[in-house]
Structure formats: C-alpha cells, structure tokens
Amino acid sequence: MTNPSRDDPNGAPTVNPLLADNAGPATAASPVTPERPLALPKGGFATVLAMLWRDKFATAAVIFLCLMILCAIFGPALLGEAATKQNLRGRNLAPFTLDHGWLMVLGADALGRPLLARIVVAAQNTLMIAAGAVALSATVGAALGLTAGYGPKWAGTLIMRLADVIMSFPSLLLAVLVLYMLSPSVANVVLVLAITRIPIYLRTTRAEVLEIKERMFVQAAQVMGASPTRIVLRHILPMVIPTLVTIATLDFAFVMLAESALSFLGIGIQPPEITWGLMVAQGKQYLANAWWLAFWPGLAIILTTLSLNLLSGWLRIALDPAQRWRLEITHKGGRT
C-alpha cells in the first residue's frame, strides 16, 4: 500500500482494489463500519449519545449549553427579582465571598445587584437575540446564496450586488437608522443584526455552490432527470451546511457583542432589561477598579461561543459519513 494521505483525500487507507474486488464482501470494504446495516446517527438516541461521549470536549460543551438554555428558560422567573434589586451598600462588591449570600459569589455591579443573578437572567435575552439573529441571517443568507449560485444568472447578479450594498454600508449606521425608525425591541434588534450578517453567509454559500455544482455527482443527478430544486436541496445543501454551521457558531459571539454596541448607543436593549453584552458595556468603565463587572458576563459569552464551536466541530465529523468512524471506534486502535 502506498502512503494513504497521498492516495486518498479523506486520509482513509487505500484498499488494494485487486485484493478487494476478489476477496468478496467480508474484506472488501474498509474495516470501519463492520456489521452495521445503516450507520446513521438516526440509528437511535443512544448511538448519538455514544458518539458524543467519544468527544469529551463536545460532551462538556453540550452540558454547558444545556445549562445556559435552562438559565434562559427558568432564570427570569426564579431570579428576576434578585437581579434587579439594588443594594447601594454593596456597590461593586468583590467576588468570591459568601458573606452576603450565595447570589453575591461573583460580586455585585455598580448598583449593588448580584452579578450571578444578572448573568442567569440575562441569558434569556442574550441567547434569544443571538440565536434569532444567527438563525435568521444563516437561513436567509443560505437561501439567497443557493439561488445566486445555482439559479439563473440575472438572479445571481442581483443578489450579489444587493450583498455588496449591505457590505459597503456601515452596519452600525444601518442599525441606527433602522432602530430610530422602529422601536428598539428584541425582534427589531434581531432583524437589524440579521440583515448586517446576511452577506457573510450569502457569499460563503455561493462560493461553495459554484464549486460543488461542477462536481460530477451533480451532473450524475442531472442525467437522472433530477429537478434543480432536488439537486440544490439533496446534493448541494448538505455539502454546504457544515461550513455554514461553523461560521454561525463564530458569528454567535460577534452578534452578542454587536448587540451590546447597540445598547451602548441607546438603540438596542435598554436597562432595566439586561443582556450579557450590555453588562460588558456597563462594566467597561469600572474595569480599572472592579474588573469582575465586565469579566463574568464576558466569560459567559466566551464559554457559550466556545461550546458552540466545539459542538459544531463534533457535528461536522458526526454528519460526514467519511469521518464518522472517528467517533465510532471503541478504542484508539493503532493510534501511535
């Protein structure tokens, strides 16, 4: 056998075709998925969990994200009161002390409100805005990108020029304009953030589509009489999704911070409503004497983004049939 990395783009060891073709089914295919009739993750929830468990980082990420989602759902109901209650004697209270109750363990903000409670409560707004904006921009961007890449030429040109317009227009200015006209609600913030991020998904999708549509399996589908819709949804989209998911997770952090910039300008979410981005923005001015005001919400943003990124890395492998075996092997056989 020759060096596998040179022969096979997937890095899978080349099977000697001569041997393989003669030796019959038992040894013919590579030994990765032995007697598994359908090696899909839909083979059951347990299979997915087992595959997740193989990647310890992804497991930790999922646990953290679940925790954040729980905070977002139940936080405001449980801690809403505590998060907004001012306590001027406890202004900028230092963290790591239980003298003032467990809520104060991460310290308190400039008005003496417990940071832990505020982070938990803010999770709802933050995640709603970030997830909403990312999901909206990714969906719209991908749909437009697919049209631009595979649709008629005029549609492609039109969409790309529109994207150029959005890209060349300062996004903050756009946000200011829109939010002055509309009222600064969660839905409008999501809308504005989504519009400014659409070109990123659009251009990535289009670039990938242009490459993928020249591949032979797309031609093969055409020869079979597949409709353009089918080719786009069944053959092209699944190849683009992993890239989009990776971009989306990175964009998550960007959107959270962009939202705080809007709040800072007074056109985003306004106090007493809270988001992590707003907390960072408010804490900035105390950075020299009370670092914890900006640090804890910042940490929440970083950890959420990091978790999403780890999860997307795992997803990319889990969804790729050529890579999935990495999560299916039970022991690290032969890895030296």
Next chain:
Amino acid sequence: MTHLLEVRNLSVRFHTVRGIVDAVKNVSWHVDRGETLAILGESGSGKSVSSSAILNLIDCPPGEITTGEILFDGRDLLKASPAERRAINGKRIAMIFQDPLSHLNPVWTVGWQLREVMLVHGATRVEAAERALDLMRRVGIPDPEAALDKYPHQFSGGQRQRVMIAMALAMKPDIIVADEPTTALDVTVQAEVLRLLKALQQEMGMGLVLITHDLGVVAEVADRAVVMNAGEIVEAGTPSEIYHHAKHPYTRKLIAAAPGKGAMSTATGGREPILKVEGATKTYGPFKALDAVSFELEKGEVLAVVGESGSGKSTVAKAILRLIDADAGKALWKGRDLFAMPPRDLYAMRREIQMVFQDPTQSLNPRMSIYQIISEAWVIHPDILPKARWRERVAELLAQVGLTPEHAGRYPHQFSGGQRQRIAIARALALEPELIIADEAVSALDVSIQAQVIELLAKLKRELGIAFMFIAHDLPVVRDFADHVMVMEKGQVVEIGTVRSIFENPVQPYTRRLLAAGLDPDPEVQKARRLALA
C-alpha cells in the same frame, strides 16, 4: 559489485488510525548508469513508496522506515543528514511526477521555475538562464525563447510533461525517478514523451527508474523490470522474461488481464438505429468542439468513440444528454430530436439514456449511502417502482454488478475504485435505460479491475440488450468490447466502421497513427514495431 543506486531490504510501514499498514516489505532493487528499471504494479501495490523513500518524501510519522538501506554511490541515504539529502535531491536524483499541472507552480513562469532549480543548487543567474534555454530546446518545446516566459497553463499536457522533464534534467542528475510520467497523456503524446526520455537517457547516461502500471510502457522502455503486489516484489527480470515466462500467479493474472487480445466482435449491424445524430455542431468562440458530427447507433450495440483529448468525444456525449446545448444539428432518439426537446420531455428521456462517468469517486455523492444513491433514481422517477420494492431491487442491482446486498448501507468512501464504478453502473441500471453512455468509464481503473468492469458491461449488453456509447482513449479495451468504432479528431468524425475494419484496415492516416502509437504489452511485438518505425 556496487550499483549506482541500490535499495536493500527496504520496509516501510504507515501508522494509521486503523492500524499498521506495511506499505513495502523487504523490497530490494538496483539501477545502474544508462539503465532503465521499471517498477510495475497496480494502485496500492506500494510501487511508489520505495522511490518516495529515496527522495525523502515519506512523512514520518505516520510513515516509518523499519528496515533496509538505500545505497547511492555506496552511501546509505537513510543515514545521511537532511542537509546532505537536500544536496542530493534534485541535483543528483531528480523526479518526474504523474500530473505536471499540479507539480508546476501556476503563478511563476516556466523559465523562472526552471532557473530556480539551478539557483538553489548554486548556479549563477547567467548560467541558469543559458541552461534553461538549452534544456527547453533539448526537450523539444517549440519556440523555446518565448516558452520560457509562459505560465504552466499555457502549455498542453504533453508539453508540460516535457517541461517537467527539463526541470528534472536541469542539474544533469545521475538518476531520474519517473512516477507514472505518461499516465495522464494521450497515446500519441505518451509515445513521444517516452521516446524523448529514452533518447535523453542514452545521451546523458542516466539511470532511469520508471514507476508504472502499464505493461505497454514497460515493454517499450524498460531494460529490467520488477513486479510489485501488496508491498512485495513478486517477480523480477527483463520485460521479455516476465511477459513470456511469468512465474508468479499474480504476474500471470496481470498479463492475462491486459486488454486487446480477445476476439473482435463480428456484428455488422443492419438493424434499426435508435439514435441518429446529424450534423451536431458546438462552438466555443472560434474553437469548434463539435464540427458537423453525424453517426448512428443501433439497438443493443456498442459504439466506441475514440480520439485524443480535445477531440470532442466527451462533448458529443454531453450534447446528447443535454448537459450542454448544441449549436446546430439534430440527435434523433427514436425519431424525436433531443436537441430541441422541451424540458418536460427531457425528463422522460433521461430514463432511457444514462451515463457512467470516468471517475466514480467524484460521480457518487459522498454523503449518501449506496442505498440512497441507487434509489434516488426512483425518487426522481416514481413510476418505475413502488417504494415497497426499493430495498429488494437495490439488492438485486447490487448482485447484478457483483456486489452484495449488505453493501447498501455503506458509503462510497468505503469502497475501492472498481467497486465504486460498479455502484455507478448499478445506479445507471436502476432507471432501466436503453442506452448507457460510458465516458472513459474504465480508464481510471487498474488493468485487472478494468477487465472485470468490461466483462460486466458486456454481460449487461448480452442479457438486457442495452446499447452502449463507449468513449475511450484506450484502444485495446475498445478492440475487445466494441461493435462499431468512431474515430474523432478536432471535433470531426474522421472514420467510422466496424471494429474489425478499423483495427485491421484503417483508412485514414490519423486512425493509423492512433493505432501505431498504442503500446503492446508484449516486449517482442513492441520491439518489432519500434524497429519498423525507425
């Protein structure tokens, strides 16, 4: 006696995630000045590994050289320091790769790249410029002064390979290692490049190590040959000894699999044509990809379309399938013009005409299981088969192409090249077509696999009465399989006739040239041909 280059008991293993792979086991060979050694083997046989070890191209890890030594001029290269090896690589041992396009840097001119080799090894600028020009002349590039300022994409495939040879010759090496130097080239160009290599070798007295899968190439240029299988040398000797008195069963099988020895088809036609192409024309600017191409195809016959790259043979296929639109002409499929068909009827036509592509690795969607790939045909054309019978029919089709029903749940990357091509054929069969257009469907496969796939196609033709339009550049394969042959050159049909008439009494000079350029696997025959040519 010491040889110029000797590999002794070399073993290389790769540590992969799926365990240890012994790429070569105890391989020994040697080559002397002015001598050509051919290393013959199929893909995965380890034929390239030992030469990669000589040039220090094996990544360690995952690779590991477990035993052996590589003696060059009496020194063990494996014990030399990286700096010493760099001084030898390129200067005293040079390499020529299979695909010149991917081994030439597209952003630099050919002249710059040629001079760089010499500058790296300490020549002055003036010397380098002079020698670069001289080399371009030596390898037979027309208008060498102008060619030095051109970029790689401005050359044809054969010319690029000549440039690669010029680069390899730049430092007057003692040894040239050529890894499949002509595999990507047309037959006529292949013959020229091999002749050039041979002439330069004799002139400069180099040792040549030629790695190939092609018995014809071995017969044409090799003085000695070793045959490799599964990482081991199974046979060694002169090409003639190996061809006529092979001892190892693998070698015998390999020789038996070489196409072009079977009986030719005697079908003469006379039945009703199902496809009738008249004056098909397609131009790209001033370039005529198809120039008034006309031919007929009968029910259940095999029409081979042969020609060099750029002759328009794939364009015909794409025009018939409406993957591209022809500018003029007609293609009558059962009396209806395919070129003028509205999209609705096209959908029905796509059931009847199917295509098998050259590279099965690319023509199968890597994210779909084999079951999904084959059953997609019925998703698109739901009237062929009720959903309840899909699983059963997929199993049937897989059995028909020589795979087993258990393969349905697997993904394309889990199969070898030959198996993937069988899957592509099964997919084409799922639509129960009357005509299958096979575009270079076997040219990416190893010889023995090629033979099996051809056998499968012949069986389908016999049992299901499917007609084939078989596009190929490899004439021996065509000789064994086709009923009629159409020869194309520069977008035009040069000659068309029964396989017997084309191979035995070619009328046109182009056809003759094409036939003469093919290499016979028998060294004796090839030698006689060479002498006749000279």
